[in-house]
Amino acid sequence: MSTADRGNAYLEQVVAQQAVLEDDLRARRSSTPGEPMPAAAPLVKRERALGTAPDRLTPGPVDVRITGFWRWKNVLVPPNAFVVHTRRGREDPLHIGLGVSFRFNPATDSFLVVPGATQTILINAYCICQELQGVLVQGYVQWIIHTFPIAYRKLDFGDPADPMRLVNLQLREQAEAAIKDKVATMGVRDVLSDKQPIIEELTARLRAVAEGEADSDQGLGLRIVTVQIKEAVVSSSRLWENLQKPYRAEQGQIARLAELRSEEAVAQREMATERLKETQRLEYERELAELRARNEAWQFDTEVAERLRRTQRKHDDSRAVAELETETTRHALRMERERHAEEAETGRLRVQREQELKRLELDGELDLARSQTQSDHDRALLDVERTRLRADIDNQQSPASLQAKLIGLLPEIMAKLPKPEELRMVSINGGDRTTVSGLLSELAIVVGVLRSALDGDRPAS
Incomplete structure (x- = not known):
């Protein structure tokens, strides 16, 4: 299917939208x-x-x-x-x-x-431009009754369904005529790109008709609120595409150049990235080679040093063994000499000890006799001193202490006395028992009685 047979889809869409708008603006009352x-x-x-x-x-x-x-x-x-x-x-x-x-x-x-x-009039003006090409111009006009005493005399509001229908039709015809007259003097590109001249021409003509000249009653008693041009579409689909081709070609060229620049930038970036990767890889391989060389050199040096160390260790071990053998021999000789010296010293010490023992035995006997004599002398001195001390103690004792001591010895004395065969009562009178002399005199009497009793019991020799 050719472009001419395909038709102008944009024009059809604009016309359909205009019909829908007209239907929405039409008052529907039942x-x-x-x-x-x-x-x-x-x-x-x-x-x-x-x-x-x-x-x-x-x-x-x-x-x-x-x-x-x-x-x-x-x-x-x-x-x-x-x-x-x-x-x-x-x-x-x-x-x-x-x-x-x-x-x-x-x-x-x-x-x-x-x-x-306010009333709105939709305008579809099929015009012929300066290049004798069909152009559809869409717009709208909004108007309102300004002076009703003039308007009802000059305009026909007699339609029973829509009183404003005839007025809208008259204004629409005048608006379409004004648009066609203006578009006929303009080129296609001017109509499509700049709609302000059409708006100005249409506004001037409608206001002259609806409102009249200034300070005159030649108008219709109406006021034009606004005039706008919505669309301007070329009727021929081929011409419409031809008009769009330069801009589309220019935009395609710009887009293609942008793609080329983008591809070039991407290619340069990719090459730079590849170069950087290759450089990094080569540097990495060089570092690895240097590291391997250093590692191999280090291993070689280590092996050589180990061999030298082992050789040196062997020489050192041999020399140490020889020195150890020499030292062992020297130590054995020294130990032998020391052993002989110890044996000689032991013999000397043994003889000396025997002599010392003999001397000690003689000295011990003398010391023992001397110590025995000294011990006897000391013991004698102790006995003499003890006797003296006892005498001093006895001399220094008081009558009360003597009485207490005698009382303490009474049980022992009584235990050693023989059992009496007869009981004799001795009465002691006249003595003072509170004094020592009185007590001693009483004890002397008791002792005398006891002695006489013992003498009486003893058989005569």
């Missing part, structure tokens, strides 16, 4: 369920107002309610709708303005209700 769909316009006729008209007049964009009965009715207008109320026989309207409600007599009155909200 009548109240159960009520007939009247075909009356906002202009209420006399014969429709004789009590047969419903409370809700039309299914149009303005919701007008009529209350009351027969000649006494009230018209309730929304606050965002313009209304004009006229009466038969009167030249000027009774009520005119925005959101004005009033009393209504169906027999003599009529009224017109128009939406006061």
Whole structure:
């Protein structure tokens, strides 16, 4: 399939979007369920107002309610709708303005209700540019009623379903004519790249028609709010592609050059990386070779040093063995000499000891006799000293001590006495027992009695 047969997909998409937008902007209203769909316009006729008209007049964009009965009715207008109320026989309207409600007599009155909200007109202008090529220009115009007393006299708001439809159609035709006139003087690239001249031309023409000149009543009582151009699309798909080719080719060239630069940078980076890797590998191999050489040299030096050490160790061991043998021989001779000297010394000491023993035996006997004599002398001296001490003690004893000692010896004396064959009572009177002399005299009497008794018992020789 060729490019011409394929068509302009972008143009078709733009047209479809425009149709959807128009459908969304169109007011969709339905009548109240159960009520007939009247075909009356906002202009209420006399014969429709004789009590047969419903409370809700039309299914149009303005919701007008009529209350009351027969000649006494009230018209309730929304606050965002313009209304004009006229009466038969009167030249000027009774009520005119925005959101004005009033009393209504169906027999003599009529009224017109128009939406006061901003209106939007979508424009699809199929134009021919300076190069005789078809161009679709899409835009929109927003307008609003500015002076209703002028507008309702000059414009037709009589469509029962959409009072603004005829006005929108008139403004749309004028806008499309203005766009076509301006595009006819411009080239394709200018239309596609710069839409401001079209906007300025369209705004000037519409304002001249809708608003009139300054300080004049030649306008339609409307005000242009905004004018915008949305799209400008070439109708021919081949021309559209040809117009895009230079930019696409340029962008493709830029992209290709960028890819080439990127590939070149990547290739240079890869080569640098490979070179670095190869350099590192060679340096690593060189370091390994140097390390192996140093290791082999160290092993060779170690082996040579070990052989030298072993040879030296063997010589040292031989010399040490020889020295040890010599030292052993010398030590044996020295031990032999020492043994002979010890034997001689032992013999000498033995003779000397025997002589010393003999001398000691003689000295011992003399010392023993001397010590025996000295011991006898010392013992005699001790006996003499003991006797002297006892005498001194006896001389130094008091009568009380003597009495106590005698009392202590009484049991022993009594034990040695023989058993008496007869009992003799000795009475000692006149003595003082508290004094020593008295006690001694009593003891002397007792001893005398005892002695006499013993002498009497002893047989005569």
